[in-house]
Amino acid sequence: MRAAARFVLRIVAAFALMAAAVWMVGLDRIRSQIEHADLRWFAGAVVVMAVSQAVSVLRWETIARIFGLRVRTGAMAIAYAQGMTLNVLLPGATLGGDALRSVRLQQLGNPLGVSALSVLLDRLSGLWILCALSLLTGLGLFLLVGFPVAHSAAGSAMHPPGPPWLARHAATFFGIYLLGLVAVCALPWLPLRPRPVPSAADHPLPLVRLAVRIWNRVSELHELALSQRGALGRSIWSSAVVQILCAVTLWLCTRAMGGQAAYWQVQAVAAPIFVAGALPVSYGGFGAREMAALAAFPLVGLGADLGLTASVLYGFVSVVLGLLAAPAFALAHRRDIG
Numbered sequence: 001m002r003a004a005a006r007f008v009l010r011i012v013a014a015f016a017l018m019a020a021a022v023w024m025v026g027l028d029r030i031r032s033q034i035e036h037a038d039l040r041w042f043a044g045a046v047v048v049m050a051v052s053q054a055v056s057v058l059r060w061e062t063i064a065r066i067f068g069l070r071v072r073t074g075a076m077a078i079a080y081a082q083g084m085t086l087n088v089l090l091p092g093a094t095l096g097g098d099a100l101r102s103v104r105l106q107q108l109g110n111p112l113g114v115s116a117l118s119v120l121l122d123r124l125s126g127l128w129i130l131c132a133l134s135l136l137t138g139l140g141l142f143l144l145v146g147f148p149v150a151h152s153a154a155g156s157a158m159h160p161p162g163p164p165w166l167a168r169h170a171a172t173f174f175g176i177y178l179l180g181l182v183a184v185c186a187l188p189w190l191p192l193r194p195r196p197v198p199s200a201a202d203h204p205l206p207l208v209r210l211a212v213r214i215w216n217r218v219s220e221l222h223e224l225a226l227s228q229r230g231a232l233g234r235s236i237w238s239s240a241v242v243q244i245l246c247a248v249t250l251w252l253c254t255r256a257m258g259g260q261a262a263y264w265q266v267q268a269v270a271a272p273i274f275v276a277g278a279l280p281v282s283y284g285g286f287g288a289r290e291m292a293a294l295a296a297f298p299l300v301g302l303g304a305d306l307g308l309t310a311s312v313l314y315g316f317v318s319v320v321l322g323l324l325a326a327p328a329f330a331l332a333h334r335r336d337i338g
Contacts (some may be wrong), residue, residue, distance in 0.1 A: 017287035021294050025305045033257050033309045041256035043247045044315045052245035053321065056080065057240035059125065060101070064118040066231045067224070069110045079104035081325035087286040088322030098123065114224070121225060121232065127275065128185065129239040133247070134179035134271035137264050141300065142178070155213040174299045181271060195219060244276065259306040269296035273311060284322075286315050 022030060057073070057080045064071045082104070083097030097120045105115035156270070225232070251266040277285030277294035290311045297307030 013281040013284055013287065015283070015287065017281065017291050021287075021290040021308050023162075024162050025308050029305050030309055033305065036258060037313070038256045038258070041252050042313060042317070045252035045256065045313070046320055048245055048252060048270065049249045049317050049321055052242050052249065053080065053084065055238055055245065056122075056126075059235065059242060060118065060122045062235045062238060063121050063125070063232065064105065064110075064115075066228050066235065067114050067118060069103075069105065069114060069118060070108045072108060072298065075108060076101075078328045082330035084318075084325045085322045085328070113220075118223060125232070125236060125239040125315065128188065129236060130243045130246075130274060131181050131184045131241055131271045134268055135178060135201060135242065136183055138174070138178050138181065138268040138300075141264060141268055142174075144219065170299055177269075177272075177296075178298060184271075194287060227312050243270070246270070249317060250310060250314050252307055253310040254302075256313055257306060257309045259302065261302050261306070265300040265302060268300050272296050273307075277311075277315070284315060285318060286312070 016259060054077075054295055057077045058319060061071050061076055062081065064076070079101045083101045085098060086097040089184070099116075100142045102112065102116040102119050105118065106112045115298050123156045232252060247267040247270045248263065250270060272292045273296055276282070277289035279288045282288040290308050293307035294304045294312035297309075297310075
């Protein structure tokens, strides 16, 4: 019953966020942009996203090899495709797709804990480099042209700026946004190390015993990750390629919607948009991602309506690839692929 309630709440939250975003921009403006969308740019976005997913498989495989896990490229590619399908077809299913990948890696003869750690580090690697790229491009825009909004706050006839209150304080919000990215990028160097606690095997409460076992296992996996941080750092290039390709995909979606955005503008605000799309209050990313794009695009002088429609189109790109990857479930029994 609780699972069904969470399912319904996530769907309601996703649709509520999407409805709010549409209301803020205006349905007529959105309909006009969608009707004039250039499908050639959309097709290019699908191809670029497909390449980014292929590189993502290689990134996950590289991380798994660092921890000495048994890997098979074909089997991991199938698992990744299955995870993609779950992510776009089920509400808030990013965790479900990652859990499936962990189980598939375990089925190759690996410990479940370390398998899950490889998936987690795959995610965290992408998140950190995403924030780093957005920070670097955002700082680059600031150093070259000042706050981007100061030069293009008027937007355009096709894509006017966002809400007046956002346009008035865009420079302040942009500065706060960059400081937030700095904080996220600094996390790997902060002394945040979970320490194991004494065993609670004799504790009368089962939940306490379970919590202690989980905490100590997390501490062990954290130490394992730290022991390989040099190798993990050298593999960060693959995350950079993935995130650049994802930002290019979003940029192609802006072009499909008639926007004249530069790639660097899109990359500068990609972090909150992609992170929002992975939140469990979304349905396949829809809802939270559009609200984030609506707020983020005006920070770099782009229209809020363009952010909304481009993020919706980006979601459709993910749906297309998720549906194309669905046949991978028919190959789940073939563990000898590789």
